[in-house]
Amino acid sequence: MDVIQSGMGKLIQPPDINAFREWNRKKPKGLVDKRMSEAEAVSRFIHDGDYIGTELYGTVRCPMSLVNEIVRQGKKDLRIVGQGVFELDILLAAGLIKELDLTYVGLEVYGVSNVFRREVESGRVETCVEWSNAAITWRLKAAAIGVPFLPMRSMLGTDTLKYSAAKVVCDPFTGDTLCLVPALILDVGLIHVHRADPYGNAQIDGISGFAAELGRASKTLIISAEEIVDCEDFRCHPDRTILPYYLVDAVIEAPFGSHPGEMCYQYRRDEAQIKEWVKASEDAATAKAYLYKYVYGIKDHQEYLGLIGKERLKWLREGVSDEEPGGCP
Amino acid sequence: MKNPADAPEYNPTELLICTAARLMPDSTTAFIGTGIPMLAASLAQKMHAPNLVTIFEFGGTGAIFEELPIAVGGECTFHRAIAATGICEVMEAAQRGFIEFGFIGGAQIDPYGNLNSTVIGDHDHPKVRLPGSGGGNDVGSFCWQTIAIMRQDRRRFIEKIDFITTPGYLNGPGAREAAGLPPGTGPYRVVSNLAVLGFHPKSKRMMLLATQPGVSVQEVIENTGFELALADRVEENPPPSAEELRILREEVDKFHLYI
Numbered sequence: 001m002d003v004i005q006s007g008m009g010k011l012i013q014p015p016d017i018n019a020f021r022e023w024n025r026k027k028p029k030g031l032v033d034k035r036m037s038e039a040e041a042v043s044r045f046i047h048d049g050d051y052i053g054t055e056l057y058g059t060v061r062c063p064m065s066l067v068n069e070i071v072r073q074g075k076k077d078l079r080i081v082g083q084g085v086f087e088l089d090i091l092l093a094a095g096l097i098k099e100l101d102l103t104y105v106g107l108e109v110y111g112v113s114n115v116f117r118r119e120v121e122s123g124r125v126e127t128c129v130e131w132s133n134a135a136i137t138w139r140l141k142a143a144a145i146g147v148p149f150l151p152m153r154s155m156l157g158t159d160t161l162k163y164s165a166a167k168v169v170c171d172p173f174t175g176d177t178l179c180l181v182p183a184l185i186l187d188v189g190l191i192h193v194h195r196a197d198p199y200g201n202a203q204i205d206g207i208s209g210f211a212a213e214l215g216r217a218s219k220t221l222i223i224s225a226e227e228i229v230d231c232e233d234f235r236c237h238p239d240r241t242i243l244p245y246y247l248v249d250a251v252i253e254a255p256f257g258s259h260p261g262e263m264c265y266q267y268r269r270d271e272a273q274i275k276e277w278v279k280a281s282e283d284a285a286t287a288k289a290y291l292y293k294y295v296y297g298i299k300d301h302q303e304y305l306g307l308i309g310k311e312r313l314k315w316l317r318e319g320v321s322d323e324e325p326g327g328c329p
Numbered sequence: 330m331k332n333p334a335d336a337p338e339y340n341p342t343e344l345l346i347c348t349a350a351r352l353m354p355d356s357t358t359a360f361i362g363t364g365i366p367m368l369a370a371s372l373a374q375k376m377h378a379p380n381l382v383t384i385f386e387f388g389g390t391g392a393i394f395e396e397l398p399i400a401v402g403g404e405c406t407f408h409r410a411i412a413a414t415g416i417c418e419v420m421e422a423a424q425r426g427f428i429e430f431g432f433i434g435g436a437q438i439d440p441y442g443n444l445n446s447t448v449i450g451d452h453d454h455p456k457v458r459l460p461g462s463g464g465g466n467d468v469g470s471f472c473w474q475t476i477a478i479m480r481q482d483r484r485r486f487i488e489k490i491d492f493i494t495t496p497g498y499l500n501g502p503g504a505r506e507a508a509g510l511p512p513g514t515g516p517y518r519v520v521s522n523l524a525v526l527g528f529h530p531k532s533k534r535m536m537l538l539a540t541q542p543g544v545s546v547q548e549v550i551e552n553t554g555f556e557l558a559l560a561d562r563v564e565e566n567p568p569p570s571a572e573e574l575r576i577l578r579e580e581v582d583k584f585h586l587y588i
Contacts, residue, residue, distance in 0.1 A: 057387040057416075060402035083463075085400075106460030108363055109399045109586075113460070120458040128458075130447060130494075132466035133386060134420040141417060153424055154470035157508030158443075159493040160462050163452050168509065177509025207388030207407055208415040264404040 004177065005168035007161055009129035012079050012099050013051045015183035017148050023219050027246060033198040034251045035228065038069035038301055041250035045220050046075050049098075050187040053081040053140075054088075055214040058108050059269045061204070062087050062261030063192040063224050065254040065301040071096065072295055081184060083136055083210075085113075086261055086274070090295070092119045093287045099127040101184070103136045107278060114281040130163040131155075135181045137210045142183035144216035151178040189218030191243070192257050194266065196225035200248025201234045201241050206264035208242055215243045224254040226263055254301055256313055267316040273308070339569050341480075341522045342588050343577060344541060346372060347569035348520045349432070349478055356380040359430040360423060360468050363401050364587065365478050366432035371397070371581045376573065384428060386464040388414040397586055420464075423471035426511070431472030433465050437490040438479055440534045440555045441504075442497025442516030444469065445490040452492060462494050469495035470510050474517035481521035486535075487554040498533035524549045525566055529558045539564035 036044075046052065056062045067087040070078075071094040082088050082102035089107070091097050092115040105116045119125045131139070132154055142150040155161040156168065156179050167180045191211050193202040202223050204211055215221055223243065228251065234241055260273035280290035298304050305313065339347075342365070349369035353359060355378035361370050362385075370383045371394040382391045387402040391411030400406075407413040422428060435444035436459055446465055450456030469475055475497075479485060497516045499505055506512050515533075519526040525539040536558035537549055546563055569577075582588050 057402035058400035060387070060400060102461050104461045104463030106463075108401070112458075116460075117458050121455055123454075128452075130452075130461060132462045132470075133416065133464040134424070134467040137416045137420060153509065153511055154467045156470065156510050157493075157496050157499045157505065158466060159452070160447070160466045160495075163447075177507075179509065206404065207385075207402060207413045209387050209402065210416045212415065213417065262400075262403065264407075268404075269400070 001169045001172050003167050003169055005161070007164040007166045009163050009165045010127050011165040011182060012101055012127065012129060013184060015143060015148055015185050017146055017183060020143070020185050020219070021146065029246050031199045031231070031245065034200050034248060035198050036250055036252065038065050038224070038252050038254070041222050041252055042066065042069045042073050042075065045222060045249060046070060046188050048075055049077045049079070050075070051079040052188045052190065053186045053214055053218070054084055055189065055191045055209055055211045056084060056087070056261070057209050058085050059258070059261030059274065061192045061209070061263060062258045063190040064259060064261060065257040065304070066190050066222060066224055066252065067091060068295045068301070068304065071291065081136060081186070083133065086277070089113055089115050089277070089281060090291070092116055092125070093281065094291060095124065097125055100125055101129050101131060101136065103131045103133045110274070110278045115287060118284060129165055130160045132160060135164065135166065136184070137213060139181045139184035140210060140213040140217040142181065143185045144213045147183065149180045149182050151180055153178065155179045184217060186214070186218040188220045188222060189214050190222050191215060192224045192254070193243070194225065194263060195227050195229050195233070196223050196251050197229055197231040197234055197245070198251060199231060199245035200243070200251050201231065201245045202243040202248070203240045204242050212242055215247050218247070220249045221247050222250045222252070223248050224252040224257045226255055226257060226266060228253045256305055257301070259308065267313070268319055270312070270316055336568055337571050337574050339574055340588065343569060343574060345478055345520060345522060346577060346588070347573045348525060348541070348566060349476065350376065350573070352476055352518055352520070353378055353381055353430065357429045358382045358384055358427060360384050360386070360428050360432065360472055362432055362464070363399065367397065368577070368581055368587055372573065372577055375576050375580060382411070384419055384422070386419050387416055388419060390414060390419070394581070397582055399586065420467055423467060426473070428472050429474060431468035431475045433468050433475050433477050433495055434479060435465070435477070435494060437485055437487055438477060438519065439487060439490045439497070441499060441501060442477065442519065442528060442535065443490060443493045443499065444477060444495040444497065445492045447492040447494045449491055465495040469497070471514065473514055475515070476517055477519045479519060479521050481523045481549070482552050483554040486552070498528065502531065502533050523552055527560070532558065534558050536560055537563055539566045541566050542568040
C-alpha cells in the first residue's frame, strides 16, 4: 500500500496489537469482587507517564470522582486522549497533562476552555496532536477490533490530518485515496456507568457514547458506578451488558460520581457548580483556589458530596437546578 | 435591530436561527450540534418540518425537543428519540451517506468554505488555542450538504485561514475528490448575520445569494475579507415572521438560554 501523505503529529502511544493480545490473555477471568475505593484504584493502577482516557462527552457520565482522585494523588506527566469538558479542564488546571491526542477541548455552551488555552499557549502541554471525533473513536475501535489501524474517509485534505499521526494511502482494492488511523490502546481507561456488579459487569442507560470501544481498547479499565447491584441483575438482562466483567480491573461505588456533570435519567448537571468553575478558571490563581476547595482539601468523594450538600444533590436528582441555564421554572 | 413599520423586532441570534431553520426541509436527516443549529432544528420541527430527523454525534437520533440540550450528550438530545446509540453508529451512518445536512461553525472561514476551529497563529506556538475539530471535520467530510453558521466580518471571512480544521472545497473545484473525500459532498450555504451565501458552481468560491433584512450588498462586501462572487440576482431575505419569533421565544427557548 503506497503512503501518499503522513501526518506530522507524534504518534504518542504506538499500538502493539500482539502485546495487547498477550496482556488480555493474562487478564484474570474469574468472578472476583473488584470493589475498591477511588484512592486504591488510582494508586494501584495509574502511574506517572501513563496514557489514559476517559469516556464521556461534555459533562455526561463524567468520571469525576476518579479524576479528582488522580489530581489529589498528583499522577503526573499523563498522556491523554481528549474528548472532554470538565474532567480535562481539572487535569489541565492541576498541571498533570504532558501530551494530548485531542479532538475537542472546550466548554461547549461556555466557549473556549481557559485552562486549555493557558496550558497550550504557554507550552506546558508539550504535544497536541489533532484528530476528529470519528478518528479518535475509530482509533479506539481499531484497538477494540484488535487490528493495527482502520481506514476512514474524513480528515482528508485538511490541516487536521497534517497535524495528526494519520496516514493517507491508496486503497489496494479500489485505488481510492483513504485515511488510515492507528489503533489506540490505552494504559488505563476510566468510565462512569449507571450500574455495575462487584465483578465489573456494567450497564449504561441512554446513549452510550464510545464506552464500548474505549472499554475494549483499555489494558486496564477502572469503572465507577452510580450503584452496585447483584450479578443476578445482569444475568436476568444479559442484553444490557455494555462492558463484561473480564474487561474491568476495578469497580468503585460512586453515587453522583459525575457531579457536576449529569447522568441521564438520574440527575441533571449542576449548572451553578460548572459556572463557578468557568469563572474560577479564568485566572490561574483562582483555578488553583477552586482545586484546593473541591479537590486537594477534600479527603474523598464522600467528603466532596458533603461539601456540595444533600439539599443541592436532591434538587439535581429531582431535575431541578437552582439557576439557569438548564434550570426548571 | 429596527424593521420597517409594524414588523416585529428581533436580535441577531434570533435572525440566524430563523434563517437556518428555513433551510431545513421536512423528512430529512441533519447532523446537529449545540447552540444555534439545535434551536434552528427545533424551530423547523415546530414550523414546517415535523419529521426532521435530528442526529447528535454522541448517539441521540430523532429526538423531539421539549427542552433545549446544552450539551451534545445531554438527555434532551434523545428525548422521545427514535434511537439512543453511540458515536460509532452516528459517524458510520454519516460515512455511509445517510446524513443529508450538517451544521458547522468556526472562528474563521475562507472563500472555499474551509473552516478553522483549531488555532489562531502557528499550530505549535499558537496565539490563541481554540477547542479543535470535535466532530466538525467529520460533518464537513461526510454530510452531503453542510451549512456553516457564522457572524460575518473581515476578521472572520478571510482569504487564507490559519488552519483548515474542517474541509470546505479545499483549494477549489475537484480538490475534495482528489483528496479522497466522498464525491458529491461539500458546503451548501453559509448563514451569517448579514447574508445567506452559497458557492459558485464552477469556481466553488463563496457567492452572495441573499442579504439579511436592512443590509445592503455593499455592506456584505465590506464585511468580507476576500473577493465575493455575486449571484445574478441577489435576493433580500424576508425578516423573521411574528409566528417564527413567537414559537422561538415561547416554545423553543422558553428560558432564553440562547436568545
